[in-house]
Amino acid sequence: LLFLREKKAYAAREITETKEKKRGRFEVRTLTSTTVGIDTSKWPGIQQFLRLERRTTIDGKVTKTISYAVTSLSRKQVNAKTLLKMWRGRWDIENRLFWVRDVVFKEDLSRIRSGTAYTTMSIFRNTGITLLRALKVPELTAAIRENAVKLNVLLQRLNIVNKT
16 A cells, blocks of 8 residues: 655555564564554644554463554654664663662652652652662662662762761
């Protein structure tokens, strides 16, 4: 299926696939991007509709999930393969920051509710994670727990106080 735009022919659909075996599971990701319907969409700026299908096999059991997205990036700017890499890259952010905040700091269980205290604590948590990563701490979870109970160690690592 082809259509003309700006005197050039574009495929209405572009498909790319990746296969990955990691941590005891096999995952096949298939990204389909399409430009069909963007001209009639009421959302301004849409250039492509995306569909990501994940087939994950763990111990012989297959799970299939499908996600949808839209992008303002045109086919001229990015192809389906790059879009799939970008979509996967989003999880780096999730895993590097939000997972630590949710699991290690148990942020979702926080009882802080007054004023801007919740936002302030979130900023402190983000700053702590960023500083520990800048210090190239090998085990982030252990370092967070250690620094939570040994403030003097944290201040020494940050060169705020001299080692005694």
